[in-house]
Amino acid sequence: MSSPTGPANGLPVRMPRPRQTGRHRRPEPAVAPEGAPALVLAVPGAPSASSRSLAEEIISIGRSELPGLDARIGFLEGEDTEGSEFPSLSGVLTAVADERTVRAEFARAAGHEVPAPTGPDAVVVPLLAGPDADLLRRMRQALMDSSAAAELADVLGPHPLLAEGLHVRLSEAGLARADRARLFTVATAADGIILATTGGEEAVQAAGITGMLLAARLAVPVMAAALDQEGSVAAVAAELRGAGAVQLALAPYLIGPEAAEGLLDTACKEADCATAEVLGAYSALGKLAVAQYSAALGLQLGAPAQ
Numbered sequence: 581m582s583s584p585t586g587p588a589n590g591l592p593v594r595m596p597r598p599r600q601t602g603r604h605r606r607p608e609p610a611v612a613p614e615g616a617p618a619l620v621l622a623v624p625g626a627p628s629a630s631s632r633s634l635a636e637e638i639i640s641i642g643r644s645e646l647p648g649l650d651a652r653i654g655f656l657e658g659e660d661t662e663g664s665e666f667p668s669l670s671g672v673l674t675a676v677a678d679e680r681t682v683r684a685e686f687a688r689a690a691g692h693e694v695p696a697p698t699g700p701d702a703v704v705v706p707l708l709a710g711p712d713a714d715l716l717r718r719m720r721q722a723l724m725d726s727s728a729a730a731e732l733a734d735v736l737g738p739h740p741l742l743a744e745g746l747h748v749r750l751s752e753a754g755l756a757r758a759d760r761a762r763l764f765t766v767a768t769a770a771d772g773i774i775l776a777t778t779g780g781e782e783a784v785q786a787a788g789i790t791g792m793l794l795a796a797r798l799a800v801p802v803m804a805a806a807l808d809q810e811g812s813v814a815a816v817a818a819e820l821r822g823a824g825a826v827q828l829a830l831a832p833y834l835i836g837p838e839a840a841e842g843l844l845d846t847a848c849k850e851a852d853c854a855t856a857e858v859l860g861a862y863s864a865l866g867k868l869a870v871a872q873y874s875a876a877l878g879l880q881l882g883a884p885a886q
Contacts, residue, residue, distance in 0.1 A: 612648035618676045618702040619651045619873045620669065620730070622722075624715045625837035627655045627666035634836060634861050635707065641866025642873075649870070652676065654704070656718055669704070669719065673726035677701045701728040703876045705869045708735040709742055709833050709859060710786040712779030733872040737833075738786055741864035743793035746775070746831045749856040755829040756798055768854070772825025773802040774816050776847055777833040780806060787833045794831070801825065804833070807843045817851035828853035835859050 619642065623635050635653045643649050654669030667675075680701055706719060716732070723730045736742065750756035754768045773794065777787040787804040795802040801823060805816040817828055830848055832839070836858040848855050859865065 610646055612646050612650070613879070616648075616650070616879075617700050617730075617877065619649055619869065620654050620672055620676065620702045620704045621651065621869060622654055622656060622669050622704050622706050622719050623658075623837055624656045624707065624712075625839070627658055628837075631655075631837040632666065637861040638707070638866045638869060641863055642870045645867055645870045646874075649873075650676075652702075654722075656715065656722065669722040670725040673702055673704070673723065673728035673730050676730075677726070677728035699877065700731045702730040703733050703873050704730055705733045705872050706735050707835055707865075707869075708779075708838055709737045709790075709835055710777055710779060710783045711735055712783055712838065715779070715838065731876050733876040736835075736865060736868040736872065738789035738793075739864075739868060740793050741868060742833070742859070743790050743797060745859045745862040745864055746790070746794050746833065746856070747797050748862065749859065750798075750829060750831055753829075753854065753856040755854060755856055768827070770825075770827050770829030770853075771800050772820035772823075772828045773798065773800060774813060774820070774828060774830045774847075774851055774853070775802055775804040775833050776807045776813060776830050776844070777804060778806065778808045778839055778843070780809065784812075790833065802831075805847075807839065807847055813847040814850040817853065830855040832856065832858045835865065 621635055621639055623631055625631060632653070639651045639653060642651055652672050653667075654672035655666045656669055658664065658666040658668035658671070660668050660671045664671075704719060704723060706716065708715065716735075719732055723732060747756060748758075750770070750773070751758040755770045757769060773791075775787050775791045775794065777783045784804045784806050791802040791804050801820060803816045803820060806812040813830075820828055828851060830844070830851060830853055832844055832855065839858070844855055844858075
């Protein structure tokens with residue numbers, strides 16, 4: 581039994597740790613502000629079980645980064661049918677707006693004062709590593725087709741965390757060393773990297789920024805090419821070989837759903853090289869999605885580690 585001063589039998593008393601002060605104090609974890617807009621992850625491409633699983637994993641990481649976050653998934657080519665497994669982006673945005681209206685009506689009916697909304701109903705974060713003019717135009721159209729007041733955030737890249745993810749995928753495929761500091765070699769390591777993206781010339785230029793960061797990590801030349809422009813990958817492969825590269829590798833600067841089926845296979849044949857996997861559900865994508873959400877709202881939630 582316990583006494584008023586503590587547990588009996590001399591058991592140790594667990595005391596709370598004193599809160600650290602000064603520059604070594606740990607930052608308080610950020611939480612979503614009450615009534616904050618929803619984060620709607622806009623998934624391009626044909627909906628599938630794999631793209632939904634991918635989006636759910638990214639959303640899960642996002643919620644762990646920002647507890648209390650209202651996060652949803654909307655498919656650019658989804659269905660407007662109620663209860664669909666692949667709800668359309670415009671339908672998800674309309675549902676978010678309707679829910680906010682209903683909550684406000686219930687609050688007024690209960691006699692609570694409901695302040696006028698000062699921000700959007702939702703922030704749409706494109707599930708894209710780089711800009712794709714056509715996909716972004718269609719996302720803006722989905723925003724206009726909904727009844728929600730919504731904002732479209734920036735795409736996830738370029739960013740050092742994406743360069744890190746590309747490095748990881750290349751090392752997983754045996755095409756790069758996992759760590760430059762380790763004293764071992766990978767027999768299949770590439771001495772030239774083709775950074776393959778979709779979205780045309782604008783996307784290639786944006787990918788080039790992440791490519792410079794990747795080149796610094798690998799200490800090999802990296803050049804960006806467009807998967808959806810005929811001859812682009814083959815031309816970059818020829819340029820790298822002309823500069824002395826012997827063993828090329830293709831690093832897809834893609835999350836996955838945005839690329840049409842068969843594009844990567846065709847590119848590998850054109851360049852005659854091996855390829856790494858797409859970024860997929862790399863953990864940093866959830867952090868970047870929350871970062872773009874907070875930037876669109878002007879919230880000081882901290883930037884993801886680089």
